[in-house]
Amino acid sequence: MGGCTLGQVFFCRSGAAAALFMALWGVMNTAMSVIWMTWMSRNVDDAPEAAGSLMVAAIQLSILMRGVFGGLLLDGFSILATFIGSVILAAVALPLIGNGPRLSRS
Structure with a gap:
């Protein structure tokens, strides 16, 4: 999603590129909620x-x-x-979250 935001920043003059990045962002946004709920149901039984x-x-x-x-x-x-603020926020959040192994049950 951060990559889509960066794409919007750098290719904002092209309507086709903007549409592509927004469509990808929407797909990722929808998928993330499903992934998060699946992860929660498996780790917080x-x-x-x-x-x-x-x-x-x-x-x-x-x-x-x-x-x-x-x-x-x-x-x-x-x-x-x-847009730049959201990319910075994502870059700060990534090392804090990592890939989440310390959040999973052992």
């Missing part, structure tokens, strides 16, 4: 309802924070700043 509620809360918080910080970047700088 003792309290799946609580895990699902926690996931919904995390998604809602993410939407809220995206609206706040994206709006500040848009109002203070430009639309390009929102």
